[in-house]
Amino acid sequence: MTSAPLLIFDSGIGGLSVAGPIMSRLPNAPIVYAADNAGFPYGSKTEAEIAARVPALLGRLVERYRPALVVIACNTASTIALDHVRAALDLPVVGTVPAIKPAAERTRTGVIGVLGTPATVRQRYVDDLTARFAAGCTVLRHGASGLAAAAEAVLRGETVPESEFEGPMRGLLAQDGGACMDVCVLACTHFPLVEDRLVAASGRQDIAFLDGGAGIARRTAHLLAGRRWSEDEPAHRAVFTARTAAVDALAPALAARGLTQTDYL
Incomplete structure (x- = not known):
């Protein structure tokens, strides 16, 4: 039995569309949802900026939360930085690609x-x-x-x-x-x-x-086959890279998805 969470990463709250299917497939797995709101939006950044920023942030997040697996729930970050992240981290990393x-x-x-x-x-x-x-x-x-x-x-x-x-x-x-x-x-x-x-x-x-939400959830469950979490209701948390009023405004939407705790990186 493990207490290691699943780390779901996005530039903002878009990855909630991936977190939902993952929670449905793995209801006992704790989720750390990380949003790089300090760097949002990624879609207007250069490839070089994203390729440098995403592996560095994920390295810090992995060191802090010790997840069993990382999901990059962002098409832009995945298409640019997925290989860099996989080379830097010694754990499974699931990317997001257009369906x-x-x-x-x-x-x-x-x-x-x-x-x-x-x-x-x-x-x-x-x-x-x-x-x-x-x-x-x-x-x-x-x-x-x-x-x-x-x-x-x-x-x-x-x-x-x-x-x-x-x-x-x-x-x-x-x-x-x-x-x-x-x-x-x-x-x-x-x-x-x-x-x-x-x-x-x-x-x-x-x-x-x-x-791609359902497909990412299937892939995540496949990579974690055999892992068992506590039968207790898992504690989910959201992590942001900047403290802003917008984060406070998101609290109801996050809580509705089970993300009731908030941290800052």
Whole structure:
């Protein structure tokens, strides 16, 4: 039996869309949810900045919390820094990649949208996933620079205008072939948190929205097969890299997901 937690890391609170499926699959595992709010948003940072920042932060977090496994619940950080993190840490590290493979399997029209941060959609990793799993499809990409921040605002209980969601969807649907798009990959973990707003903004009911949360939870459970935690209700905590008023505003959304303790790195 172990008391080692699972460390879930993101630039902000987007990784809650991954933490939820993991908690459902491993209900007795304690969770440390780490948000680098001091560095948020990652989508507008350079590759060099992310490649340096993420391994350093995770090294400090692993030293403090001694987790059994790390999940990088951020597409941008994963596509840029995953190899660096795995080289630096001596424990399993699960990354997050755009759900292009399941999207290609699901589409009927052959037109897939990938909605992510600017830093994610321009990565060669996305090119490689497309070539491997969606070579016969038309893959439309759009980098939505402000959507992660809008999702954070929604979870803080703020009023966010519909234009914040209509713009990103228009960025996909207005491209050549967009009228035929029937699957949209949410390639930022923030975006599933506002999927209902994106569905409404699209003005269409025939588009399936996919994300990687369930697949990450399956992979995490597989890597931890055989580990046992206490049958007592686990203690979950959130960790932030900066003390801000926004963290206080997130308290209800965090508590609703079982994250009732807050630390700062």
